[in-house]
Amino acid sequence: MTDLTQKQVRERIAARLASRHRKEKLFRGLGIASIAFGVLAVLVLFTDIISKGHSAFLQTDIQLEVTYDPAELGIDKIDEESLAWANFDGVIRASLRERFPDVSGRRDKRELYTLVSNGAGFELRKRLQDNPELLGKTETLWFNADDDVDTYIKSLSKSDDGFLGRTSEQKVVWVQALRESGELKKRFNTTFFTNGDSREPEQAGIRAALVGSLFTLLVTLVLSFPIGVAAAIYLEEFAPKNRWTDLIEVNINNLAAVPSIVFGLLGLAIFINFFEMPRSAPLVGGLVLTLMTLPTIIISSRASLKSVPPSIREAAMGMGASRMQVVLHHVLPLAMPGMLTGAIIGMAQALGETAPLLMIGMVAFIVDVPHGITDPSTVLPVQIFLWADSPERAFVERTSAAIMVLLAVLITMNTCAVWLRKKLERRW
Amino acid sequence: MQTPTLFALLLLLILVAYGTGFSRAVGAARSRGGIRSLASLPNYYGVHTALWCGLPALVILAAWLIFDDAIIRMLVMGGLADKPDSISGQNLLYAQIQNMAAGKLIGEGTPQVAAAAEHLASLRQSGQWLQTALILILSLGLGAFALLQVSPEMRAREKVEKVLRAILMACACAAIFTTVGILMSVLFESLRFFQSVPVTEFLFGLHWSPQMALREDQVGSSGAFGAVPLFTGTLMVSAIAMFVAVPVGLMSAIYLAEYAGNRVRAFAKPLIEILAGVPTVVYGFFAALTVAPFVREVAQSVGLEASSESALAAGLVMGVMIIPFVSSLSDDVINAVPQSLRDGALGLGSTKSETVRKVVIPAALPGIVGGVLLAVSRAIGETMIVVMAAGLAANLTANPLESVTTVTVQIVTLLVGDQEFDSPKTLAAFALGLMLFISTLILNFIALHVVRKYREQYD
Numbered sequence: 001m002t003d004l005t006q007k008q009v010r011e012r013i014a015a016r017l018a019s020r021h022r023k024e025k026l027f028r029g030l031g032i033a034s035i036a037f038g039v040l041a042v043l044v045l046f047t048d049i050i051s052k053g054h055s056a057f058l059q060t061d062i063q064l065e066v067t068y069d070p071a072e073l074g075i076d077k078i079d080e081e082s083l084a085w086a087n088f089d090g091v092i093r094a095s096l097r098e099r100f101p102d103v104s105g106r107r108d109k110r111e112l113y114t115l116v117s118n119g120a121g122f123e124l125r126k127r128l129q130d131n132p133e134l135l136g137k138t139e140t141l142w143f144n145a146d147d148d149v150d151t152y153i154k155s156l157s158k159s160d161d162g163f164l165g166r167t168s169e170q171k172v173v174w175v176q177a178l179r180e181s182g183e184l185k186k187r188f189n190t191t192f193f194t195n196g197d198s199r200e201p202e203q204a205g206i207r208a209a210l211v212g213s214l215f216t217l218l219v220t221l222v223l224s225f226p227i228g229v230a231a232a233i234y235l236e237e238f239a240p241k242n243r244w245t246d247l248i249e250v251n252i253n254n255l256a257a258v259p260s261i262v263f264g265l266l267g268l269a270i271f272i273n274f275f276e277m278p279r280s281a282p283l284v285g286g287l288v289l290t291l292m293t294l295p296t297i298i299i300s301s302r303a304s305l306k307s308v309p310p311s312i313r314e315a316a317m318g319m320g321a322s323r324m325q326v327v328l329h330h331v332l333p334l335a336m337p338g339m340l341t342g343a344i345i346g347m348a349q350a351l352g353e354t355a356p357l358l359m360i361g362m363v364a365f366i367v368d369v370p371h372g373i374t375d376p377s378t379v380l381p382v383q384i385f386l387w388a389d390s391p392e393r394a395f396v397e398r399t400s401a402a403i404m405v406l407l408a409v410l411i412t413m414n415t416c417a418v419w420l421r422k423k424l425e426r427r428w
Numbered sequence: 429m430q431t432p433t434l435f436a437l438l439l440l441l442i443l444v445a446y447g448t449g450f451s452r453a454v455g456a457a458r459s460r461g462g463i464r465s466l467a468s469l470p471n472y473y474g475v476h477t478a479l480w481c482g483l484p485a486l487v488i489l490a491a492w493l494i495f496d497d498a499i500i501r502m503l504v505m506g507g508l509a510d511k512p513d514s515i516s517g518q519n520l521l522y523a524q525i526q527n528m529a530a531g532k533l534i535g536e537g538t539p540q541v542a543a544a545a546e547h548l549a550s551l552r553q554s555g556q557w558l559q560t561a562l563i564l565i566l567s568l569g570l571g572a573f574a575l576l577q578v579s580p581e582m583r584a585r586e587k588v589e590k591v592l593r594a595i596l597m598a599c600a601c602a603a604i605f606t607t608v609g610i611l612m613s614v615l616f617e618s619l620r621f622f623q624s625v626p627v628t629e630f631l632f633g634l635h636w637s638p639q640m641a642l643r644e645d646q647v648g649s650s651g652a653f654g655a656v657p658l659f660t661g662t663l664m665v666s667a668i669a670m671f672v673a674v675p676v677g678l679m680s681a682i683y684l685a686e687y688a689g690n691r692v693r694a695f696a697k698p699l700i701e702i703l704a705g706v707p708t709v710v711y712g713f714f715a716a717l718t719v720a721p722f723v724r725e726v727a728q729s730v731g732l733e734a735s736s737e738s739a740l741a742a743g744l745v746m747g748v749m750i751i752p753f754v755s756s757l758s759d760d761v762i763n764a765v766p767q768s769l770r771d772g773a774l775g776l777g778s779t780k781s782e783t784v785r786k787v788v789i790p791a792a793l794p795g796i797v798g799g800v801l802l803a804v805s806r807a808i809g810e811t812m813i814v815v816m817a818a819g820l821a822a823n824l825t826a827n828p829l830e831s832v833t834t835v836t837v838q839i840v841t842l843l844v845g846d847q848e849f850d851s852p853k854t855l856a857a858f859a860l861g862l863m864l865f866i867s868t869l870i871l872n873f874i875a876l877h878v879v880r881k882y883r884e885q886y887d
Contacts, residue, residue, distance in 0.1 A: 013777075020779055027781035031683025034676045035692075038700040038755075041748045045706065048718050230599035238593060239600070250876075251603040257802060257872040258865065259809020261836050262610055265861040268843065269613030276497060291606045298603070324589040352707025355811035355836070358844050381709040388713045388816060396717065403710050414705055 049407070053400025059189035059202065060145040060153045062116050062178060064095045067138040068128060078132040086128075088121035092143070099183075100174060111171060115178075117144040119203040144191065145184070147201035147394035149175055153186070154397075192401065196367040197383065201394035204387070206402050208369045212282055212362075212377030213351060219286020219373055220293060220350050225343050227290070228297030229332075232339075235298070236305040237327050256295035263292045264359030272360055279361035280376040288356050293346040300345065304338025305331060337424035344417040348410050354381040380406050429560040431493065438489070438567060442482035445571045449477025452578045460580060468585035476584040479591055481571030485563050492559055500555060504548050508540065614865055617858030624852045625653045630859060632656060636822035636833075638842060638853050653856055655863070657822040661739065661832035665814055666807035668743025668828060669750055673807075674800055676747075677754025684755075685762045686784055704752035712816030715745035720817055727829050734829040737819035743828065746813050750803050757802065761795025761879075762788060798879035805871035809864060811836040835860045 004012075072090050075082040093113050097103065103112050120143040127141070128134055145153070152175065178184040195205030231252075239245040267288035271277045277284050308331050316326040357363075362378050363386060370377035378386070380402060387399040429437070453473035457463045463470055501522060505511065512518055521541070528545035529552075578584075622630070633654015680700065684693050720741035727734035734740075765788050773783040789796070819831030820841060842857040 020782070024779045024781045027784070028683075028687060031679050031687055034679035035683055035688075035696050035700070037676050038680055038703065038751055039696060041751070042699055042702050045703075045710075045714055045748075048714060049710070052717075227599045227602055230596045231602060234593075234596035234600040238596065248600055248603055251607050253876055254869060254872050255603055255606055257805055257868065257875075258610070259806075259811070259836070259868055261809065261811045261839055262614070262861055262865050262868075265839070265843075265858060266606070266610045266613050269617060269858070270609055275494060291602075291609075294602060294606070322585065322589060324592055348705065352705075352709070354707065354709040355815075355840065358840055363844055381707050384709050384713065385812065385816070388709075388716065399713060403713060406707060407710065410705060410707070 049400050049403050053397055053402075053404045055154045056192060056397040056401035057189050058154070058186045059191060060150040060184060060186050061142040062145045062149075063140060063142050063183040063185075064092065064099065064116065065138060065140050066091050066095045066124065068135050069094070070136055073135075078128065078135060083125055083129055086125065088124040088128075089118070091124060092116060092120045100177075108170065111168060112174065114146050115149060115171065115174060117146050117200060117202045119144060119198075119200060142185075142187075144202045147392060150202055151394050153179075153184070192398065196369055197365055197378070197386070198367065201390075201392050201398055204395070204398055206380065206383060206405060208366050209378050209380045209383035209402075210405075211369050212366070213379040213381075215282035215370060215373050215377065216285040216289065216357075216379055217347055217351055219283055220289040221343070221347060223286065223290040224293050224297055224346065228294050228343075228346075229301050229339055231294070231298050232301035232305055233327060233332070236302050237323070237331065252295050252298055255291075256299060259355075260292055260353055261355040261359065263288050264356030266291065267356060267360045278374050278376070280364045280366075280378070281374045282370065282377055282379075283373040284360050285357050285362055285379065286373070288360060289350040289353060292353065292356060293350050296346040296349060297339075297342055300342025301335070301339045304335040304342065307338065308334045334426070337420060340424075341417045341421045344413055344420070348413040348417075351379075351413070352381055352406070352410060354379075354385055357382055358385070380409075429556065431489075431559070434560055434563060435489070438482065438485055438563065441567050441571065442478045445481035445574070446474040446478040448474075448575060449578060450474035452477075452575060453580075453584075456578060456580055466580050467583045472584040472588050473578050473582075475588050476582075477571060477574040477578065479588065480574035481567050483591070484570055485567035488566060489559075489563055492562075496555065496559075500548065500551050503551055504544055507547060508544060510540065610865060614858050614862040617855050618862045621852055621855035621859045625856070629653060630655055630856075634824060636838070638838070638856055651852065653852065655835075655860065657824040658833060658835050658838055658860070659863075660824060660826075661818070661822070662808055662834040662836075664739050664826070664828060664832055665743045665746065665818060665834055666804060668740060669746035669807045669810075670800070670804060672744055672747025673750035673754050673803060677751045677803075678758050678796065680751070681755040681758035681762060682784055682789075685759055686780065686788070700755060701752050703748060704756075706749070708749065708810065708812040709816075711745050711749050712812040712814075715741050715813055715817035719745050723829070732829060735819070735831045737817060737831040738829050739818060739832045740828040742814050742818040745817065746807055746810055749810070749813065750807060753806060754799060754803050757799030758792070758796050761792040761799065764795070765791045794878050794881065798875040798877075801871050801875035801878070805868040805875070808871075809836065809868050811840060815840050835864050839864070 068091065070076050072094055073086040073088065074090075075086045093109075096112050096115060097109070100112060103109055123143065124141075144150075149171070152172070175184065191203060192205045194207055195203055196208030198204040235245065235248065239248075267284055271284045271287055272279060312330055312334065313326050316330045317323075321329065357379055362382050364376055364378060365386075366376060366378045368375075384399055384402050384406065387395045387402065450470050450473060453466060453470040454463060457466050457470070466473075504525060505518065505522060508521075511521060525541055525544045525548055528541055529548045630653050633652065634656050635652040635654045636657050637652045680696075684697055688696065716737070720737060723738055723741045723744070724734040724736055727738075769787050769791055770783055773787040774780070778786065814834045814837050818834060818837060820833055820837065821831055822833050822838075823830055825832065839857045839860050842854055842860075
């Protein structure tokens, strides 16, 4: 190599230059492709969820003329007991028969009754309970359509044939008749936001899960924020450099990377089996999520304590403040915005967590909205998991809609965190 | 007194203690020329009194709430002459007694249960009394003791700060308690599991079928606990995930750090990081309903047999989930490589990609390896995606188009729903949890070690 002349060297370099530039371009292209793949994944994920879920915010209703006929209801006065025994389904059925008088035969009639949701009877009962004077009168009301009808109507807007599924030809004729006479309409789906879970898709809602999530997050926040901040203060400001402190630090770093499901095992074995706390309760869920988010909060709180410049501490100490006073009066208020940001991010993580909550029994089928932290409840991600397993096609759109709600909350929380950081963070 | 009322009363007492401590300190100082003569500011005297009044009482109250039920149960069950031997039988009997005491039992119980229920009710009654008396005496007595101590010479601030510091330290130790708790919970249950199933069978057995027979003579549910199919399934899904996440994550980190202009960076980086904030259950839904059918269709169009729940679909989606993890960790280490190294390489005439490949990446390699190891441990522990998209059948297969099951999936399926705690079926979940915990712990430990060691080089 040493006896190459300068010219030969230059020639060799020139000869390889083209291929080197090609490689450069290729490398760059790979980089762009990777970025594009990531961005594409985000786009595909979001469009997929939104295209599946947006229709769940609409619900098909059917108009019926119902008569609160005492004979059909089987009651003659309005009180608790008679309302409980009254045959409201019979009233709905009667009005359906009246609307389609030419339907005969038991099977056809039974088919006809499935046009409206079987929650219609409950709605009617509530209506009569609130307005007792309606007994014996007739009025026109809108009822939720059954989920098969709902799915069929919604699929009509995508293709001409529509998705039939379990819907029979005959039912399609009835639905078309209702549609043409304007007795069938789509409206905003309030049920989805006001109801708990249900086996019937048209009656299923996320309210119970949302409230459950709220309680769980509340427990998590109340426990993990003070403990996390206290731990961070100790480690950053007071802890002597010794083995014990090292052990704590190694522990925190490791816990931050322990799979979440292991925390669920801990909750099951210790909180539920050993301390015999109630299953499915937001209290236990909150405790498990506290343990899970603590490392995140401790690490981010330490980072924001670290970013407070030492001159602040020195100035306070120079004025005669004790170390505790320095921290509580000066360092902590300055570090608070960063800590809050970390806490919000930790809470967002806790809100999206599913696996550990499955372990402690929050997969229960919850219809009622929980009223406290010891009531059985479920959370939004678990509700999504449960609905994703349901075979009814109408649950697919509801699952996606629940995901949209969850993502919206998460994006809001993260935006808040970013905004808070930008707004309150001080650069030194 | 009911516990919430007691708690409220205790809080009130603490407030009163603060007030009296404060005013007593001020009063003691008045004769000596104002609060300047006090060793600490008066509010520290208040806090000092409040701490004495409240802290021990609160600790005792918490301990009481935790051990209350267990002690009462022990007393009630200990007094019974004739009780079942098995744990589940005892649980049943105790539940019956509890229901009887609460008046919920329909029909007549045996005389023994009735007597025990009465015993339980009286124990609860006296327990309540004892609790109230103990807490109030403790709080009032110690509060009074602290009040008597208030004098201008007492260094209240130092005492308060000592207590505060102890509280801070206790909070820091929560991490250690959590680790110990995890270890104890998985270890004890695993040991119980290994009493009925030998360790070697669990670790090296090739057949997994955890359904236990309800009756002795039942067919086809012998219960086999060979975990090898789960380990291979986990490894396959994780390998597919890493196959997606490492190249994409690393290349996007390199592009963002070395090539991209500020505008591209400001746009692409947060967008990719959105992927990290999406809950795993959403990925699971996406994998099960969109990616898995797509994979199946593609496989069938080239003439391959694919199951509807495939390792490939779960792995691909998991890879997408891990991309931002790999990319942000690599971004950090690539940015930590000193600019002088790049300048040197560029000055010698290498192209930008040559600089990256031959200088920056080798310099950042330990950090990148650490990040990848952390990502692997995440992939192994990931639960929801595989639960929803990978399947339940424990196939020992190398074909990514077949459905496989993983350690986490089995933990979930074994533990979700009602289960009794004695059967090897549920205990097996804890043994799997132990495996999971140990393997991720080792991976994390190596990764953190590698990352830390590397960081010291350029500091």
